[in-house]
Amino acid sequence: MSTTTDLTEIKLTLGGVARGEWIRFRTLRSHRWSLLVATLLIAGLGITSAAILVQSGQADGFSDATDPTGMALDGVVITQLVVGVLGALTVTGDYQTGLIRVGLATVPRRSWLFGAKAVVLAGSVLAGMLVAVLVSFVVTQQVLSRGGEPSATLTDPGAVRALVGAAGYLAGVGLAGLSLGFLLRSTAGAVAAVVGGVYLMPELLRLVTPADLFETAGRYLPSQAGQSMFRIGDDPTALSPVPAALVFGLWIGLLLLGAATAFRRRDA
Numbered sequence: 711m712s713t714t715t716d717l718t719e720i721k722l723t724l725g726g727v728a729r730g731e732w733i734r735f736r737t738l739r740s741h742r743w744s745l746l747v748a749t750l751l752i753a754g755l756g757i758t759s760a761a762i763l764v765q766s767g768q769a770d771g772f773s774d775a776t777d778p779t780g781m782a783l784d785g786v787v788i789t790q791l792v793v794g795v796l797g798a799l800t801v802t803g804d805y806q807t808g809l810i811r812v813g814l815a816t817v818p819r820r821s822w823l824f825g826a827k828a829v830v831l832a833g834s835v836l837a838g839m840l841v842a843v844l845v846s847f848v849v850t851q852q853v854l855s856r857g858g859e860p861s862a863t864l865t866d867p868g869a870v871r872a873l874v875g876a877a878g879y880l881a882g883v884g885l886a887g888l889s890l891g892f893l894l895r896s897t898a899g900a901v902a903a904v905v906g907g908v909y910l911m912p913e914l915l916r917l918v919t920p921a922d923l924f925e926t927a928g929r930y931l932p933s934q935a936g937q938s939m940f941r942i943g944d945d946p947t948a949l950s951p952v953p954a955a956l957v958f959g960l961w962i963g964l965l966l967l968g969a970a971t972a973f974r975r976r977d978a
Contacts, residue, residue, distance in 0.1 A: 724826070727817050731826040735800070735834060744796040745838045748789045748880070752842035753849065755785030760850040764857025778862040779869050779942045782850040783843060783876050786940070790883045790908050790933075793835050797887025798900035800831050805895045820974050824892070828885060828966065835884040839877035847873055868942050871951060875939035878955070882936060882962045883908065889962075889969035908933045929954075932961040 735741050759781050804810040817823045847864070855861040862869055886907065890900040912931055916924050928934055929949050938945075938954035949957060 722817065722819075722822075724822050727822050728826040728829055730816075731823075731830045732834075735830050738803075740799060740803070741796060741834075744792055744799070745834065748792040748796070748835075749838055749842040751789045751792065752783075752785040752839065753846040755788065756782040756846035756850045757853060759784045760853040760857075760859075764853060764859055777942050778851060778854050778860055779847065779866070779872050781854070782847040782862075783872065783940055785846065786876050786880065786937075789839075789842075790880060791905065793839075793880050793884040794887035794904035794908065795901050796835070797831055797884035797889075798891040798897060798904060800827060800888050801891030802895060802897040802900055805891075806897070821970065824970050824973050828888060831884050831888055832881045836877055836881040839880045840874070843873045843876050868951075872940040872942055875951060875955070879936040879939050879958065882958055885962050886932070886965055889965035892969035892973050930957055932958055935961070 760778075763781070801810075804813065813823055814820065817826075847862075847869070851861040851863065864870055883904070887900060887904050890903045891897075894900050894903065912928065912933055915928060915931070919928070925947050929938070929947065935949055935954045935957040938948045939951055939958060941948060941951070948954070
């Protein structure tokens, strides 16, 4: 009786593909460092803002002084660049090293490979950022409270929603970076597109668009809608959190659809 294993009898499952991607994701040093840097930025900038406010004793000088929850999320604006780059590297690194061909040889179903990469990235960023924003919130509020400044608790209206919204927004930015990586296949190009999308595009449109038109339409830009997901308080120029999440999700969904289509149709 032959003891040779027939490789054709090995059944490939979506769960197995996802587990394989998870093992690759957590063993790559660049991915671990990116998540660590993102976590430190979220927690560090919020806590630092609170410490500076308490030391100065001049709450009027800070736009977040009446929004202690928002102060805990000060780091989101910078952290979105880190997770966007992480999303791009998840794909472009494979193209640069040729590992994408190995992956496709192992997983012929491109939709499975694409989906596994997206799920692992989004899940990792979401979990990491939930921890980061919670730590930032708890420590920031302790610093503010001990310094005699207004502080918030998780039971305050909108506090939990803002924390979850911030983590969800960052996971979405990571997926945007991944999609751009599939579309452009270039680390530099994908990173430039992430920077342009989250930082430059809103400001450029603000400069070239009439103020009343930008006030109406600008709120539907992906970065503007995404940031409205974790905004505390009423802002007549911004979308409310639920519509903002739907708009942001639609933008990310369109990017993922375009990237998945390109991945299926183009050669590796």
